[in-house]
Amino acid sequence: MKTVVVTGATSGIGLAACRELAKLGYGIIGVGRNADRCAGTAEALQGEFPEASIAYFCADLSRQAEVLRVGREIRSHVEEKCEGKLRALVSNAGGVRSYYTTTEDGYETVFALNHLAGFLLSHALLPCLKAGGGRLLVTSSASHKGTRVNWRDIMFRRRYNPLAVYKQSKLLNALFAFGFRDRFSGLGVSAACVDPGLVRTEIGLKDTGGLVKFVWGLRMKRGVEPEVPARAFARLIDAEEPPRALYYRGAKPARHSRQVNRKNADRLWNLSEQLSGAHREEAKT
Amino acid sequence: MTVMITGAAGGLGRAFAMECAARGHDLLLTDLSAEGLGRVSQGIRRLYGVRVFEKSCDITDERAVDELIAYANGAGLRLDMLLNVAGLDREGGFLERGFGDISAILRVNVEATLRVTHRALSLRRADGRFHIVFVSSLASMYPMPLKATYAASKRFLLDFSIALGRELERENVSVLALCPGGMPTRDDCIRAIEAQGFWGRATTTALETVTRRTIAKALRGKKVYVPGAVNLLFSILGKVVPPLAVAKLVYRRWSSVQKKLA
Ligand SMILES: NC(=O)c1ccc[n+]([C@@H]2O[C@H](COP(=O)([O-])OP(=O)(O)OC[C@H]3O[C@@H](n4cnc5c(N)ncnc54)[C@H](OP(=O)(O)O)[C@@H]3O)[C@@H](O)[C@H]2O)c1
Numbered sequence: 001m002k003t004v005v006v007t008g009a010t011s012g013i014g015l016a017a018c019r020e021l022a023k024l025g026y027g028i029i030g031v032g033r034n035a036d037r038c039a040g041t042a043e044a045l046q047g048e049f050p051e052a053s054i055a056y057f058c059a060d061l062s063r064q065a066e067v068l069r070v071g072r073e074i075r076s077h078v079e080e081k082c083e084g085k086l087r088a089l090v091s092n093a094g095g096v097r098s099y100y101t102t103t104e105d106g107y108e109t110v111f112a113l114n115h116l117a118g119f120l121l122s123h124a125l126l127p128c129l130k131a132g133g134g135r136l137l138v139t140s141s142a143s144h145k146g147t148r149v150n151w152r153d154i155m156f157r158r159r160y161n162p163l164a165v166y167k168q169s170k171l172l173n174a175l176f177a178f179g180f181r182d183r184f185s186g187l188g189v190s191a192a193c194v195d196p197g198l199v200r201t202e203i204g205l206k207d208t209g210g211l212v213k214f215v216w217g218l219r220m221k222r223g224v225e226p227e228v229p230a231r232a233f234a235r236l237i238d239a240e241e242p243p244r245a246l247y248y249r250g251a252k253p254a255r256h257s258r259q260v261n262r263k264n265a266d267r268l269w270n271l272s273e274q275l276s277g278a279h280r281e282e283a284k285t
Numbered sequence: 286m287t288v289m290i291t292g293a294a295g296g297l298g299r300a301f302a303m304e305c306a307a308r309g310h311d312l313l314l315t316d317l318s319a320e321g322l323g324r325v326s327q328g329i330r331r332l333y334g335v336r337v338f339e340k341s342c343d344i345t346d347e348r349a350v351d352e353l354i355a356y357a358n359g360a361g362l363r364l365d366m367l368l369n370v371a372g373l374d375r376e377g378g379f380l381e382r383g384f385g386d387i388s389a390i391l392r393v394n395v396e397a398t399l400r401v402t403h404r405a406l407s408l409r410r411a412d413g414r415f416h417i418v419f420v421s422s423l424a425s426m427y428p429m430p431l432k433a434t435y436a437a438s439k440r441f442l443l444d445f446s447i448a449l450g451r452e453l454e455r456e457n458v459s460v461l462a463l464c465p466g467g468m469p470t471r472d473d474c475i476r477a478i479e480a481q482g483f484w485g486r487a488t489t490t491a492l493e494t495v496t497r498r499t500i501a502k503a504l505r506g507k508k509v510y511v512p513g514a515v516n517l518l519f520s521i522l523g524k525v526v527p528p529l530a531v532a533k534l535v536y537r538r539w540s541s542v543q544k545k546l547a
Binding site for chain 1: 294296299300302303304307321324325327328329331332469470471472475476478479486489491492493497
């Protein structure tokens with residue numbers, strides 16, 4: 001049996017992806033931020049797929065200490081129960097904030113959650129991905145287009161604009177997949193990012209208010225059901241061949257912004273290592 | 286330049302620490318939570334590469350503050366600025382709370398804040414200017430039923446700050462009282478702001494703007510800073526509307542907000 005890790009697995013696209021993958025017989029390791037929702041979701045999925053192996057881990061991924069903790073826990077779980085092998089990591093947890101807030105590490109919340117968490121978790125699980133010839137899939141978005149990385153103020157301490165911050169985070173997702181590919185495809189671990197399209201989830205209604213909530217309330221009505229992108233994730237994971245392209249819309253290769261290039265990817269990689277201490281963590285393992 | 290910040294692991298304290306570090310200032314950070322302090326200090330070092338000195342301390346404890354000051358002396362630190370951010374905000378009627386909770390507000394917001402200020406002044410440079418910021422609140426402008434103790438403690442800080450500023454002018458020390466309305470420091474604060482509806486949002490000011498302007502104003506020797514146009518208007522109203530009328534209004538508003546949050 002092959003196993004996948006999905007973050008943001010208690011609602012929206014992540015949850016739907018878990019369901020599709022369980023249907024195909026994959027073992028599911030889900031990560032969510034709320035203990036009750038984690039337990040409830042695990043129970044519901046187990047009810048739907050009595051044969052499947054389903055485990056949920058709870059962690060607030062905006063906090064580095066929590067990412068490291070859950071990374072260690074998942075790794076020992078995979079070593080004990082799954083021969084140390086992972087087929088895929090779906091780095092999908094994400095969110096929007098109406099205001100500038102910082103995490104306990106002092107970093108802007110959306111930057112920490114949408115980007116840094118996936119970066120750090122992928123490092124923690126790299127040994128399992130290597131052993132399983134696995135793939136990393138990052139949930140990016142078409143909204144990564146028409147923007148640039150705000151290098152001078154990547155955490156938007158000046159002029160915080162919820163949409164700009166979110167768009168940048170999705171560009172960072174694509175750059176992260178680019179950098180990951182460059183560094184690890186030689187080790188048999190591939191990486192790609194997926195634009196799920198406009199999906200009817202509650203992402204813009206959580207931890208926001210005012211304009212953000214209002215706009216997303218209108219927009220989400222036009223979105224597709226989460227099952228649609230979930231099937232795309234399942235196909236990319238289940239396909240014999242690892243994904244060749246860097247950027248997919250659904251399960252089809254698509255064009256990404258020109259900002260997604262090696263220069264930006266390397267710059268982001270170095271910054272992310274510096275901010276997360278990931279190189280040091282890796283050296284320890 | 287070296288800045289000392291109390292309550293540095295909390296939402297506003299962290300934002301201040303990031304702002305000062307972005308300006309290239311070294312930091313002396315303190316907070317009740319050693320763990321939180323370690324996390325934010327590490328984050329700042331990684332992002333900005335400034336020197337960060339950290340020591341957890343219960344500022345209501347005389348001995349702990351002695352140790353904090355000794356630590357700073359031992360590290361050879363001289364301070365240019367003190368940001369008094371640590372404070373307690375507890376809501377609810379006077380009788381709904383145990384007296385321990387009520388006196389804790391006074392101990393932290395008033396007594397401990399003055400203790401830290403008194404002791405930190407001994408760490409100022411012999412030759413330079415020294416800046417003190419007290420985090421008061423928009424609540425300091427009125428008598429506030431259901432937040433009576435909190436509002437009065439912030440009123441104490443506002444008056445004290447203005448008086449102390451006058452007193453220490455000849456010592457080359459400037460004192461600023463920051464009086465913010467709601468600030469979205471954490472996700473639960475955002476929810477509380479949303480629960481207040483339109484007025485919640487109108488009186489809310491962005492954290493990053495407040496911290497940036499506060500430091501700029503402190504350096505320019507300003508005395509009082511009320512962030513946000515609506516808040517400024519409210520603070521002026523607070524001076525002209527009779528206190529009894531304000532108390533009546535505030536009581537009505539807070540009772541309905543608390544019902545919504547409950
Ligand atoms: N919806 C769209 O149209 C769309 C379009 C393009 C890209 N995306 C991307 O798709 C991904 C999933 O979004 P979605 O639309 O499915 O939204 P969603 O339903 O809100 O899913 C987000 C997931 O992340 C979890 N999460 C949030 N904060 C977390 C934290 N601090 N720690 C751990 N987990 C946390 C949420 O947990 P809870 O269940 O507890 O809330 C939830 O499971 C995001 O990366 C988003 O940027 C979405």
